[in-house]
Amino acid sequence: MKRSTTIIILIFLSLIWGGFFKMAHGHKDFGQGQEADIVHSVSDMGELASRLGSPDTFQRSGNVLWFNKLDLSILPFLTNLGGTGADAYISAGNTFNHEGSLVLVGGDDAGDFSSIWKNVPFQGASRFGGEIKIRPTSVDTEVRFYLRYYNGTEFIRGTIKCDFANNKIQYMDADANYQDAFDLISLDDEVYLYHQLKYVIDVEKEAYGTLWFDDQQLDLSDVPLRNTDLVGSQHITTDIVLLGQTAANPTMQFNDWIFTINEP
Numbered sequence: 001m002k003r004s005t006t007i008i009i010l011i012f013l014s015l016i017w018g019g020f021f022k023m024a025h026g027h028k029d030f031g032q033g034q035e036a037d038i039v040h041s042v043s044d045m046g047e048l049a050s051r052l053g054s055p056d057t058f059q060r061s062g063n064v065l066w067f068n069k070l071d072l073s074i075l076p077f078l079t080n081l082g083g084t085g086a087d088a089y090i091s092a093g094n095t096f097n098h099e100g101s102l103v104l105v106g107g108d109d110a111g112d113f114s115s116i117w118k119n120v121p122f123q124g125a126s127r128f129g130g131e132i133k134i135r136p137t138s139v140d141t142e143v144r145f146y147l148r149y150y151n152g153t154e155f156i157r158g159t160i161k162c163d164f165a166n167n168k169i170q171y172m173d174a175d176a177n178y179q180d181a182f183d184l185i186s187l188d189d190e191v192y193l194y195h196q197l198k199y200v201i202d203v204e205k206e207a208y209g210t211l212w213f214d215d216q217q218l219d220l221s222d223v224p225l226r227n228t229d230l231v232g233s234q235h236i237t238t239d240i241v242l243l244g245q246t247a248a249n250p251t252m253q254f255n256d257w258i259f260t261i262n263e264p
Contacts, residue, residue, distance in 0.1 A: 062129045062200075062260030065120060070255050071098035080115045083107010085249040088116055096133050096194045096255040105251050106141070106244035117146075117239035120259055125151075127209055127263035130238050131198035131256070138250035140165045146239040149203050155230035158201040158208055165245055169213050171199075174224040181211055181218050194255060200263045201225055209263060 068076065072090065079088045087105040095101040104114040130147045141164045148157040159172035160181075169182040199220075200209030206227055208220035238259055244250040 062127075062263040065123075065259050065261050066118070067256070067258045068118075069098045070102040070257055071095065071100040074102065074116065077116045077118050080113075080117075081107070082114070083109055083112025083244075086112060086114045088114055091253070094135065094253060096135075098255055101135070102254040103251055104240070104242040104254070105249055106242050108247060108249050110244060110246050113241055113243045115239060115241040117237055118257075118259070120236040120238065122234040122236060123261055125204040126261050127200055127202045127204075128236070129198060129200045129209075129258075129260035129263045131196070131258040131260070132240065133194040133196055133255040134162065135194045135253040135255075136162075136164050137252060138164070138244075138248070140244065140246040140248070141250040141252060142243050142245060143252055144239075144241040144243065145197060145199075146237070146241070147199075147201050148237040148239065149201075150230060150232055150235050150237075152234045153229065153231060154227055156201075156203055156206055156225050156227045158199065158225050160197065160199050160211065162195075162197065169197075169211075171208065171211065171220060171223065172226060174226050176226055179223075181220070182213055182216055194253075198258075 070090070074088055074090065081087065084107055085105060086107040087103075089103055089105075090100040091103045092100050102116070104116065106112050106114050128147055128149070130145060132145060134143060143162040143164070145160045145162075146157060147159075148155065150156075157172075161168075161170045161172070161178055163170060167183070168180055170178040171181050173179055195214055197213055199211040201207075202209050202221070203225075206225050208223045208225060211218045211220055238257075240254060240257070242250065242252050
């Protein structure tokens with residue numbers, strides 16, 4: 001091998017080892033200079049990073065399909081606001097451990113709401129998981145956390161409700177009735193620690209999986225999911241809905257929204 005060729009190879013290897021050639025991670029194929037806020041599905045450092053800082057240290061299952069810290073912008077999401085004063089925005093106050101947190105504000109009448117959701121690319125029937133950090137800041141308020149699966153002919157969904165007025169965590173059964181999962185737990189308003197909520201649904205078996213709330217967990221694998229006929233496009237949606245129970249403008253803060261696939 002010629003000396004000049006050897007020198008070129010050595011220079012190329014030194015550039016690689018020195019980090020000169022780097023591949024963007026978490027970006028689209030275009031616009032690689034933009035903020036990498038939503039991470040793609042991998043079982044590597046991207047997934048590890050999304051789990052670090054999570055208070056539910058007992059729970060690390062599933063592969064992360066996407067993750068958003070909810071600290072910079074709500075532009076990647078769709079919103080639906082009902083009632084006077086309803087809003088959704090990013091605030092720098094009382095965050096979990098980020099630059100900001102998502103604040104949902106309900107309308108000024110009982111039953112008014114504020115919701116935000118993300119459409120996820122369609123996946124084959126699997127065990128999906130949804131995870132969110134919640135900081136309650138208002139009484140007489142409830143938060144509903146949805147995982148919805150549309151396969152073109154059926155609408156299969158799981159729903160977990162945090163009832164902050166009655167200190168209950170509930171799940172929706174197949175008949176659209178709410179049942180108690182955890183009762184008499186502390187869901188005080190104006191706390192500065194975030195609650196951790198995660199649950200799993202098994203779309204193939206049309207049943208719930210495990211529900212975690214802070215340091216508690218409950219096996220719901222014998223509870224069927226609600227399933228109704230619905231003709232439409234195939235997609236998956238995860239939603240957060242804030243619902244006021246009295247005439248006011250209730251607020252709630254959120255960080256670290258995670259959607260997982262291949263849950264055990």
